[in-house]
Amino acid sequence: MTKSYVLKPSTREATELSNLRSELNPAQWDAVTFREGSCLVIAGAGSGKTRVLVYRVAYLVNSGVDPEQILLLTFTRRAAREMLQRASLVLDERCGRVSGGTFHSFASTLLRRFSKHLGLHPNFTILDRSDSEDVIQLIRTELGFDKIKKRFPRKKTLQQILSACVNKQLEIEEVLEKSHPHFLDFLGEIEALQARFNEYKLSLSLLDYDDLLVYLKLLLSTEPRIREEISSKYRFVMVDEYQDTNCLQARIASLLSSVHKNLMVVGDDSQSIYSFRGADFRNIMGFPKQNEGCKVIKLEENYRSTQPILDLTNEVIAGALRSHEKVLYSRKKSEQKPVYVETFSENEQSRFVVQRVLELREEGVALNEIAVLFRNGWHSNDLEVELSASGIPFVKYGGIKFVEASHIKDILAHLRVCHNPMDSVSWLRILLLLEGVGPQTAKDLIERIVTVRGSFDALVDKDLEKRKFFPLLEKLRDTLVAVRECHGTLGEMILIIDQYYRPILKNHYDDFQKRIPDIDSFEAIAERYRDLEEFLVEMSLEPPERSQTDVDPLDKDQEQLTLSTIHSAKGLEWHSVLILHLVDGFLPSERSLESPEEVDEERRLLYVAATRARENLYLLKPSLQSPGRGNYYQSATRGFQMVSRFLTEGDILNDKVEQWRLVPEDKPEKKDPRRSTQELMDDVHRFLAEHSKKK
C-alpha cells in the first residue's frame, strides 16, 4: 500500500517568508507585496528601503516569477550586488539571477546587443570625462576655434556645457544663459562644435557617459519592436534612488515598462544630491501625476539611527527651502547625543579622529563599522597621512580614482585600441608618448589608421620608413598584435604592454619611480578578468577604489576603516560616523553660495551624511585652515573659519549636540568651556611657531 507523505517547503524558505509579515511594518508590507502597476515608495533615510526592495525581489521570485524577468536599476553596482546578496539570504540563490545594475551599465549591455540598429559598432568604447575633453580638444582644433582671438572656453568647460545640455535636456543657449553667460558670444561656435562632436563620436563608435543614456532612449523610442521585446522580458522594473535620476533616465524607466506598466520607483526627495549632474527631483514628485493609478507608499519609521541623531537631522532638514513634511522617528532610544567637537587645526581634527577610532575599536566596534565622511576628495588628505602613521587600514571612496592616473590611462589606452581600433582618443594618447611624435604626426597617423578601418598595419606603412620614430611604431604594432592574440587573463595582457611601456614610462615621467607600484597593483586587479570587453566596461563604469591595502596586498581581508565623500556614502550605514570640516565654505561649499537651490542641496548633503549613523555621530569643525596646505587663497583669505550655517540654526548647537572641548593631556579642564581670547591667541602663536619649524 502506498502512503502519501506531505513534504513541507524548505524550513528556511518557510520561516523567512512566513515571518515576513511580522518583520515588516504595514507600509513596508504594502510595498513588498505590491504586484502590478506603478508604485512610488517614498522612503525616508533608514526607513528600510533596501529591505523592502530585497524582500520584494524574494517575494516575487518565491511566487514563481523568473528572476531574470525582474530588473533592478540602482545607482551603483555595489548597491545592486549587496541587495541581491541579501535577497539570496532571505530566499535562495535564484535571487542572484535577477537582472540589474546601473542605468549606464545596463545601457552598455543593451546597446552592444542592438548596436546595428543605431549604426554603432558592438565594440564601442566608453569615454570617461577626460576622454570626452580630449575629443572636444581634437574637434576644437579641427574647426579652427583655437585661433579665435578672444578667450574661448577651455575644453573642461565645453565638456561641462555639452554634458549639461544632454542631462538636463536643454539647448546650449539655455545652459549658457544659466551658468556661463560670459560665453554667450560663442553660441554659434559651440553649437557647431556640439554637432561635430556627436557626429565624430558616432562615426568612430565612441560613447561618453551621456551617450549611453541618449542612445538607449533613442533605441527604445524609435524601435517599437525592440522596445516591446525588452519590455516584455523585464516584467517587473524597479528603480532605486529615483530622486537622483535625470529626465533621460526617468524616460528610459518608463519606456522599459511600457508594455506592462509594472514600475516601482523608490527614493527620498530630501536625499537628492545629484542635481549638479542633471538629476531632477521633479521626477519623483511628479511620478504619481505621470502614472495614472499610481500607488504611493510612505515609509517614515527609521530603523537605523537613535532618536537623538534623528532629532538633529530632522532639525537640519527642517530648514530646507522645499517643505518636507516627513519627520523621522525611531524606537531606538539613546542618551548619547551627537557629539560636536571644535578642533584647533586640521591636524588636530585628524588626531581626534585617529584617537576616537582606536577607542571605538577598543569598545568593540569593528573598523568596517566606522566611517569618516567629507564634502570633497582632498578633505581627507591630512587624515590619510595620520591614519597611515598609526597603522589604521582604510579604503577611500570617491575623489580621484586610480584608473584616472595618467600612467594607468596609458595602459588602458593600449588595451582599448585592441578592443576598438577606431578609438582615436586612445590612439592619440598612445602616439603622443612616442619620442618625436607630436600632435600633428599623431593626427596623420590616426587618419591612416581610421581610413583602413583600424588595421594596425597602418602604423608600419612603407612611406613612414624614413621617419626616425619608425622603429617605435614597429614595436608598438608588435605589442598590440601580441595583446590581441593573447588569450590569457587581462593581467597577462598588461604584462605584455608593460614590457613595451616601461621604457616609455621612464622616459616620459620624471617621477616614474612612484608610478611603478600602481602598475603592479593594476595588473593584480586585472588578473581577475579574462574578457577584455568586460574589463574595459568595468574600468569605465565601476572603477576600483583606492585603498591603503592595495599597497601591501598581503592582508586583503582585514577590516578597514571607510573614508568617503558624502556622495559616495549614499545608501550606506555605519555604527559610528565622523563628519569632517563642518565649516562654512566647505559645507555648504563656497561655490554653491550664489544660488539658494544649490545651498539647499548642500543642506541635503549634510542630512545624508548625518543619517548614515546608527549609534554615534561626531561632527568636527577645525577652526584654522592650515596655511600651505590645499588651496592657497582659500586659506589666505579665510584663516579662521565659521561653523557651517546649517549647524547654527535653531538650537542645534545648544540642545541637539553634546559639545566636547579638547584639552591637552597635562592640563586639567577649566570650568568655563569657552576659550578665552588670550588662550586662543596662545594657540595661534603655538601653531604658527610649529608650522614655521616644519619649513
Place this chain on the structure above:
DNA sequence: CTTTGCAATATTTTT
C-alpha cells in the same frame, strides 16, 4: 613639427 619653459587661471560632488 616638437619640445620646452613661462604665464595664466580655475579649484566639488559622479556615471
Place this chain on the structure above:
DNA sequence: TATTGCAAAG
C-alpha cells in the same frame, strides 16, 4: 597648487 595655454627655441 596643478593644470592648461601660449610663445619661442630647437
